[in-house]
Amino acid sequence: MNLITPQNLLKHQEWRYAVKKFDASRKIDDSAWDALEQSLILSPSSFGLQPWKFLIITNQAMKERLKPASWNQSQVTDCSHHVVFCAKKNVSEAEVDQFVTSMAEVRGVELQSLKGYRDVMVGFAAKAEKEGWAQQWTTRQTYIALGNLMTSAAMLGIDTCPMEGFEPEKYDEILGLPARGLNAVVACCVGYRSPDDKYAKAKKVRFPAHELVERI
Ligand SMILES: Cc1cc2nc3c(=O)[nH]c(=O)nc-3n(C[C@H](O)[C@H](O)[C@H](O)COP(=O)(O)O)c2cc1C
Numbered sequence: 001m002n003l004i005t006p007q008n009l010l011k012h013q014e015w016r017y018a019v020k021k022f023d024a025s026r027k028i029d030d031s032a033w034d035a036l037e038q039s040l041i042l043s044p045s046s047f048g049l050q051p052w053k054f055l056i057i058t059n060q061a062m063k064e065r066l067k068p069a070s071w072n073q074s075q076v077t078d079c080s081h082h083v084v085f086c087a088k089k090n091v092s093e094a095e096v097d098q099f100v101t102s103m104a105e106v107r108g109v110e111l112q113s114l115k116g117y118r119d120v121m122v123g124f125a126a127k128a129e130k131e132g133w134a135q136q137w138t139t140r141q142t143y144i145a146l147g148n149l150m151t152s153a154a155m156l157g158i159d160t161c162p163m164e165g166f167e168p169e170k171y172d173e174i175l176g177l178p179a180r181g182l183n184a185v186v187a188c189c190v191g192y193r194s195p196d197d198k199y200a201k202a203k204k205v206r207f208p209a210h211e212l213v214e215r216i
Contacts, residue, residue, distance in 0.1 A: 004155075014204065016154035019161045019189070021197035022078035028191060032156055033081060036190065039152035040083075043145035047121050049099055051091050051138035052145060053182055055084040055175060062174075069170035070187070075161045080191035083149065084171060085142040086182040090134035091125040135183065142185045149188055163187040 028036070040054050057063055063077045070076045088095075100118045104111040128134035150160045164186055171177070171184035193200055206212075 012154045017199060019075060019159045019193045019197060020199045021194040022075055022191045023194040024078040026192040028080040028158060032158060036149060036152055040145050040149055043148040045141045049091055051088040052142050053086045055086060057082040065174055070166040073165055075189040079189035083188045083190060084184050085146055085186045086177055087138035087142050087185045089181045090129045093122050096121045139185050146186055146188055153190055159191060159193045161189040163189060
């Protein structure tokens, strides 16, 4: 594995910013997009349950429909790929079973040996649903995938704009999510910055390290 240097890592982190104006003429090529899609898939989640769906919107007509529901932010229509992170409303017993079955196959172990793990997950998800925090739990997971996508894109020299500035209920309706047991949580526009996006030159505003980080 080729490791990048700490300096290089920070260079990419400094290079990344929340793009306000994408270059609508530039599209991400298939091989770069495939890697970003795999990065989404490889994102970690609680128990590994992946309680999400990533909707990748490249269809221009659909982007145009979503724009008014996105505070009219032009990034939605000008980016190459508009990603909508959807969280499952809950994790069912059947979904846990699907997950452990897949784990048994992939890792070549007996399903029976995973029964303890399975029961813990089923118990956890049932408790979350009964106590009313299942959706909050799945929603949190999607932000991990969002961060992973943004960092992965930056490492490839691809731009992003994370986006909470949209009306989730409208996204849900336009994309037909509730019927699929899903809700739109957060989005991310991915593509290439326009050369005249003045925000690219804006200095990063971050509190000093000693206010944010404590070494104990
Ligand atoms: C969860 C989340 C939601 C955001 N929503 C929007 C948004 O709707 N529109 C936008 O232009 N920027 C949005 N941002 C970008 C932030 O304003 C930006 O990340 C922050 O000001 C720090 O600047 P930087 O990312 O350029 O370093 C969002 C960022 C995050 C993490």
